[in-house]
Each structure stands twice: as structure tokens, then as C-alpha cells.
Amino acid sequence: MQAGTMLKQKPAAQPHGLYAELMAHAAGLPSDEIFAQMISSQTQGIGALPPCLGLEEKDFSALLTTHFPGVQLVVRCSAEDDDQRAPERDDVLALLLEHRAHRNVSEEWMAEIVTNACMANDHLWQDLGLWSREYLSRLMKQNFPALAAKNVHNMKWKKFIYKQLCEKEDIRICRAPSCEVCADYQNCFGPEE
Numbered sequence: 232m233q234a235g236t237m238l239k240q241k242p243a244a245q246p247h248g249l250y251a252e253l254m255a256h257a258a259g260l261p262s263d264e265i266f267a268q269m270i271s272s273q274t275q276g277i278g279a280l281p282p283c284l285g286l287e288e289k290d291f292s293a294l295l296t297t298h299f300p301g302v303q304l305v306v307r308c309s310a311e312d313d314d315q316r317a318p319e320r321d322d323v324l325a326l327l328l329e330h331r332a333h334r335n336v337s338e339e340w341m342a343e344i345v346t347n348a349c350m351a352n353d354h355l356w357q358d359l360g361l362w363s364r365e366y367l368s369r370l371m372k373q374n375f376p377a378l379a380a381k382n383v384h385n386m387k388w389k390k391f392i393y394k395q396l397c398e399k400e401d402i403r404i405c406r407a408p409s410c411e412v413c414a415d416y417q418n419c420f421g422p423e424e
Contacts, residue, residue, distance in 0.1 A: 249270065249271045249274055249304075250267050250268065250270075250271035252302060253266075253267035253270060253271065253299050253302060253304075254267050256299040256300060256301045256302040257298065257299060258297065258298050258299065258300055260297070260298055260335075260337065261373045262298065262337050262341060262370065262373060262374065263298050263299070264366075265341075265361065265366055265369065265370050265373075266294065266298050266299075266337075267298075267299070268360060268361050268362055268366060269284055269344065269359055269360045269361065270284065270304075271360070272359075272360025272361070272362075273360050274306075277360050278348070278351075278357060278358055278359055278360025278361075279347075279348055279350075279351030279352070279353065279357075279358040279359075279360075280344065280347060280348060280358070280359065280360060281308075281309050281347070282306050282307060282308050282309050283306055283308035283309075284340075284343075284344045284347070285343060285344060285346075285347035286308070286340060286343055286344065287308065288308040290340055290343070291306065291308060293336075293340075294337070294340050297336070297337065298337070316350055319350075320346055320349075320350060322396050323345075323346045323349050323392060323393075323396065324342055324343065324346040326378070326392065326395055326396055326399070327341075327342035327345055327346060327374075327375055327378070327392075328342050330375040330376075330377045330378035331374060331375055332373070332374060332375065332376050337374070338374045338375070341370065341374045341375075342374070342375075344359070345359070345370070349389055349392060349393075354387065354388075354389065355367055355387070355388045355389040355392075356388070358389075364388075367388055368388075371388060378392075378395065381395070
């Protein structure tokens with residue numbers, strides 16, 4: 232390999248039977264492909280989402296009916312654990328719902344799913360089981376356009392969401408007057424591989 236040449240990272244998941252089946256039944260809605268990636272990845276054990284993407288069984292069933300009519304998928308949703316991060320979870324969910332596009336109920340499901348993934352420890356696109364950060368950016372722009380529009384410097388999404396929560400509460404945790412001069416700049420804006 233020549234100096235300066237980098238290998239491109241493979242997506243977190245590759246298309247497989249379930250993804251293809253979901254897309255064959257896709258309703259043609261904007262988030263079909265994103266939901267298909269998340270469901271497909273979760274069933275392969277990729278990402279941090281629990282069964283049913285963390286939705287209640289009735290909501291997951293409605294998501295399937297809405298986005299993939301005719302698909303037959305049996306998934307047992309797990310009971311919710313006692314979440315010690317409930318206040319934080321509620322804040323993230325409220326922020327996302329406050330900025331939803333108000334086009335359809337899928338945005339509410341997406342807010343729940345993204346919130347669940349925010350409670351995990353990896354990059355948000357990886358925790359969601361998406362194949363690249365570009366899909367996460369598309370998800371944010373489609374479902375939470377006002378919030379996505381605020382990310383003008385392309386900050387990593389999970390950090391950006393938490394930064395928005397801090398600003399909303401007037402909490403200033405950054406040591407620098409602006410991100411551009413912060414010693415941790417790469418942690419917030421660097422590549423997500």
C-alpha cells in the first residue's frame with residue numbers, strides 16, 4: 232500500500248436475506264431502507280439495539296406493517312430493563328421529538344430507536360446497525376430536519392445530540408470558547424471508522 236492510501240472500512244453489515252426480503256416489501260417511504268438496515272443488522276447481532284429495535288411489540292408490528300407490508304417476521308420483543316439512565320433517556324427522546332418533521336408516525340418510532348442507540352457506547356450509526364454514517368445523516372435529515380440543520384460543522388451525531396441537551400440546559404462543559412480551538416476537536420469531529 233502506498234503512503235497516504237487508506238483502506239475504506241466495510242459497512243457494519245452487508246445485505247443478506249432479511250434485508251433483501253424487507254426491501255422487496257418496502258412501501259416506498261423515505262425511511263424504508265434505514266429501517267431495513269437496522270432490523271437486518273439487529274437480527275444478525277450487529278449494533279446495540281435490542282429485539283424490535285427497542286420498540287414495544289405493538290409499535291414494532293405497526294412499523295413492519297407501515298414500511299414493509301406483507302413481510303412475515305416473527306421477533307420476540309424483550310421486556311424493558313430497569314433503566315438507571317431513564318432521565319437522560321427522556322431528555323434525548325424529548326429533544327428528538329421536539330425536532331421531528333411531523334410528516335408521519337414513523338418519526339416517533341425513529342426517535343425511540345435513536346434514543347435507545349444513544350444509550351450504547353459506540354458511534355451512533357454503529358449502535359443503530361446502519362452501514363455507514365451517511366445513512367445516519369440521511370435519517371437525521373429526513374426525520375429531524377430542524378435538529379440536523381443545526382449540525383453545520385458535521386459534528387459526530389451522538390456528541391451533537393448531547394451538546395444540544397447541554398446547551399438547552401445552559402451547561403457549558405467545553406474547556407474552549409469554540410470547538411475549533413478545543414484540544415478534543417478530533418473526538419467530536421474526526422472520522423467515525
